Amino acid sequence: MTTRTIGLVGTGVIGSGWAVRVLARGYDVVAWDPGDGAEDRLADSIERAWPAATELGLFPGADPGRVGWADSPEEVAKAADWIQESAPEDEGIKRSLLRRLDDAAPPRTVIASSSSGLLPTRLAEGLRHPERLLIGHPFNPVYLLPLVEVAAGEATSADAVAAAVEHYDDLVMHPLIVRNEIEGYLSDRLQEALWREVLHLVNDGVATTAELDDAVVYGPGLRWAAMGTNLTFHLAGGEGGMRHMLGQFGPALELPWTHMEAPELTEELIEAMATGTEAQAGGRTVAELERQRDLSLLGVMRALSTSGIGAGRLITERDARIQAAGKTAGQD
Numbered sequence: 179m180t181t182r183t184i185g186l187v188g189t190g191v192i193g194s195g196w197a198v199r200v201l202a203r204g205y206d207v208v209a210w211d212p213g214d215g216a217e218d219r220l221a222d223s224i225e226r227a228w229p230a231a232t233e234l235g236l237f238p239g240a241d242p243g244r245v246g247w248a249d250s251p252e253e254v255a256k257a258a259d260w261i262q263e264s265a266p267e268d269e270g271i272k273r274s275l276l277r278r279l280d281d282a283a284p285p286r287t288v289i290a291s292s293s294s295g296l297l298p299t300r301l302a303e304g305l306r307h308p309e310r311l312l313i314g315h316p317f318n319p320v321y322l323l324p325l326v327e328v329a330a331g332e333a334t335s336a337d338a339v340a341a342a343v344e345h346y347d348d349l350v351m352h353p354l355i356v357r358n359e360i361e362g363y364l365s366d367r368l369q370e371a372l373w374r375e376v377l378h379l380v381n382d383g384v385a386t387t388a389e390l391d392d393a394v395v396y397g398p399g400l401r402w403a404a405m406g407t408n409l410t411f412h413l414a415g416g417e418g419g420m421r422h423m424l425g426q427f428g429p430a431l432e433l434p435w436t437h438m439e440a441p442e443l444t445e446e447l448i449e450a451m452a453t454g455t456e457a458q459a460g461g462r463t464v465a466e467l468e469r470q471r472d473l474s475l476l477g478v479m480r481a482l483s484t485s486g487i488g489a490g491r492l493i494t495e496r497d498a499r500i501q502a503a504g505k506t507a508g509q510d
């Protein structure tokens with residue numbers, strides 16, 4: 179049974195999510211985070227997410243205890259077969275951290291940044307080995323959602339991109355190559371377009387955060403998991419498909435009721451967004467909401483697996499790989 183050591187630098191929401199995905203794969207984690215109490219917080223996050231990871235399916239050797247805590251990013255860089263950086267979304271912090279990792283890691287170790295939108299070319303500036311730096315942008319919760327956007331910078335080598343596709347596929351994820359280097363990549367551009375509109379509608383007093391979430395979860399959200407926006411609208415056009423759809427609704431796209439620019443984040447707007455979502459939480463803690471979200475995601479993905487659609491395809495794939503790995507482990 180082959181095993182790997184995955185280095186995680188920054189173990190907040192995303193770094194700890196990577197830890198659970200990697201541990202569920204039966205690999206070792208070596209981690210570092212400079213935050214006070216970060217080691218204990220990582221252990222808590224792993225414990226909280228482990229039931230969901232178990233329901234998704236554990237590979238032979240999967241063990242939440244296979245985490246080594248390092249005293250520096252250099253120590254992680256020297257010990258890891260793969261480095262995943264998940265420090266705060268701040269170009270200055272990331273660049274100085276990446277330089278330390280690059281100085282210490284053997285030249286062939288790939289360094290992937292979890293950044294949600296920074297340009298890899300800028301993150302790679304000044305590195306000894308810019309060819310091994312790329313973006314591997316995951317989605318929260320990383321231990322359940324399979325999407326990871328792989329974005330190369332000008333200096334990134336084809337070998338590093340190929341290694342990323344192989345690595346994320348091995349973690350039973352869906353690596354989506356971002357073919358053109360742009361800020362925000364693909365998925366966050368879409369999510370933020372929707373979020374900007376939400377902020378305007380709340381800011382203008384048109385609807386509450388709860389009403390806008392209802393406008394997604396009872397309708398479009400259910401379709402998106404299966405078919406995304408475009409194939410969904412192809413069907414909404416009936417037999418005429420997307421052409422009919424654009425003919426019918428295209429003119430409405432030119433009406434001035436969508437906003438591309440975000441509204442100013444005034445104190446009042448921040449308050450309306452925060453109190454609105456707190457009211458929606460209805461006293462449920464973040465841990466309770468996470469568990470509810472995780473069970474829903476597992477259910478949706480399992481349901482999609484019956485028709486082999488979207489993320490459901492990877493549920494079937496994961497089950498098959500775990501079974502095959504179990505047989506191999508039995509022969510060892």
Ligand SMILES: NC(=O)c1ccc[n+]([C@@H]2O[C@H](COP(=O)([O-])OP(=O)(O)OC[C@H]3O[C@@H](n4cnc5c(N)ncnc54)[C@H](O)[C@@H]3O)[C@@H](O)[C@H]2O)c1
Binds near residue numbers: 190211268
């Ligand atoms: N939260 C999301 O939904 C999400 C999704 C995809 C990608 N991301 C990206 O992942 C990265 C991490 O985001 P997050 O949501 O986990 O943030 P977070 O605030 O939960 O965690 C950041 C962690 O980085 C640590 N940190 C601070 N300075 C550091 C340094 N110099 N070196 C290493 N670690 C340091 C902090 O102690 C903290 O534990 C960001 O680049 C973010 O854009 C976030």
